[in-house]
Amino acid sequence: MTLTLWLTFLIAAVLISLSPGAGAVNTMSNGVRFGVKRSLPAILGLQLGYGAQIVLVGAGLGALVASSATLLTVIKWIGVAYLIWLGIQKWREPVLAVDENEEPDISPRRQFWDAALVNVTNPKATVFLIALFPQFLVAEAPHGPQLVTMGTTLILVDCLVMLGYALLASQLLRFMTTPRRQRQMNRLFGGLFVTAAVALASFKRA
Known part of the structure; x- marks a missing residue:
């Protein structure tokens, strides 16, 4: 992969990560509740799910999933149900004393x-990666190193973007000084999780 081609892919990776989705909602929710440092486990978890999607596509299994309406539908509805469950849990989440030294209850x-x-059960990522990778693969060169380069780029970029989301969200901590504001914030993010579930439910392959 040439430097020019990689830079083009890098721009695509940044735009992908910046686009709002279930992962961004998850990160912002954790950032608001726990701050940046305590959001790191969730951010790393997102990357594990993303990495699994990348490996799936790189190994060729992603094409099988994308070509099977049944498999894709099952994965999609598992993801929808999980996001709705997260939304309900967030909506009902109890308020907490805002204290940077307090241990989180999760x-x-x-x-x-x-x-x-959240990321493993997102079939849109599988279909998207299947559409994205061929655009940047050089047919004459070994595919393995190219896929490793693209996968590593996607994960590193997503890590940085999610850290940015967590940092921005953590700034809301200073405003969450009353139970009323905390309930409003919990319900906002609960609603966003359900909105992400609706968006996933409406997803259809081209």
Whole structure:
């Protein structure tokens, strides 16, 4: 992959990560509640899910999933149900005392795996990667190193963008000094999770 081609891919990767989605909502929700540092497990979990999608496509299994209406539908509705569940949980989440030294009531492991499942159950990512990778693959060169380069680029860029989302969201902590404001914020993010579920439910392959 030439430098020019990689830079073009890098721009595409940045635009992909900046586009709002379930992963961004998950990151902002954690950023508001826990701050940047305590959002890191969730951000890493998102990258595990994203990496699984990349490996799936790179191994050729993504094409099988994308070509099977049944498999894609099953994965899609699992993702829809999970996002709705997250939205309900967020809506009902109790308020907390805003204290930077207070330990969160959810373990880092739970944050990690919840976030990983958000990305793993997103079939749009599979279909998108199948459409994206061929545009940048050089047919005459070995595909393995090219896929590793593109996959690494996507994950690193997404990590940086999610950190940015968490940082922006964490600034809202200073405004969450009353139970009323916390309930409003919880319901906002609960609604965003459900909105992401609706968007995923309406997704149809071209």
